[in-house]
Amino acid sequence: MNEQIRVRQVRLIGADGEQVGIVDTRDALRRAREEDLDLVLVGETAQPPVAKLLDYGRYRFEQQQQVKEARKRSRQQEMKSIKFRVKIDDHDYETKVNHIRRFLKGGHKVKVTIMFRGRERTHPELGQAILNRVAADVSDLAAVDAAPMIAGMDMNMILRPIAQPEKVRSEALVES
Numbered sequence: 488m489n490e491q492i493r494v495r496q497v498r499l500i501g502a503d504g505e506q507v508g509i510v511d512t513r514d515a516l517r518r519a520r521e522e523d524l525d526l527v528l529v530g531e532t533a534q535p536p537v538a539k540l541l542d543y544g545r546y547r548f549e550q551q552q553q554v555k556e557a558r559k560r561s562r563q564q565e566m567k568s569i570k571f572r573v574k575i576d577d578h579d580y581e582t583k584v585n586h587i588r589r590f591l592k593g594g595h596k597v598k599v600t601i602m603f604r605g606r607e608r609t610h611p612e613l614g615q616a617i618l619n620r621v622a623a624d625v626s627d628l629a630a631v632d633a634a635p636m637i638a639g640m641d642m643n644m645i646l647r648p649i650a651q652p653e654k655v656r657s658e659a660l661v662e663s
Contacts, residue, residue, distance in 0.1 A: 488527050488543060489516060497528070497538035509535055566645075568598045571621075573613045580617075584624050591628040591648045601642040614642040622646070 492512055499507040499515050502524055519526040519540050527546065530537030567590040569583050590597050599621055601614035618635040625646065633645035
């Protein structure tokens with residue numbers, strides 16, 4: 488930037504984006520001062536290096552905003568977990584399904600677990616029925632990522648959110 492540029496000539500790009508041509512670095516610096524801008528190397532590997540006239544503070548701010556947006560878009564999906572019992576009451580079931588809906592609207596995967604105790608383990612079809620009911624109740628928001636399977640004393644199923652149109656997603660965030 489400015490006096491830190493150690494090359495003799497640069498390919499200069501003006502403040503409005505038009506290419507000026509190959510210019511001595513001193514002339515480019517003088518021109519930058521006249522326009523109250525900075526001379527910034529944007530293509531150091533080119534021959535001759537490419538320099539642009541711009542407001543460096545604003546340029547750095549825009550770069551930081553782009554990095555921030557990219558980080559926001561590449562957010563890792565978090566795995567949320569909800570546990571059910573075979574003998575769950577209707578109201579408790581509805582409450583837990585509402586929690587699952589909230590997690591899915593937030594863009595998280597949800598691991599639904601049915602916990603078996605004692606003799607309940609001999610009737611896996613009861614757990615399977617609850618998991619199928621959960622999948623049907625949230626089918627508008629989620630797809631089954633991993634089908635129900637038994638692991639030890641538990642039966643697990645993983646739900647992943649279905650991509651929603653941008654308008655619907657923004658309305659869902661307003662509601663929650």
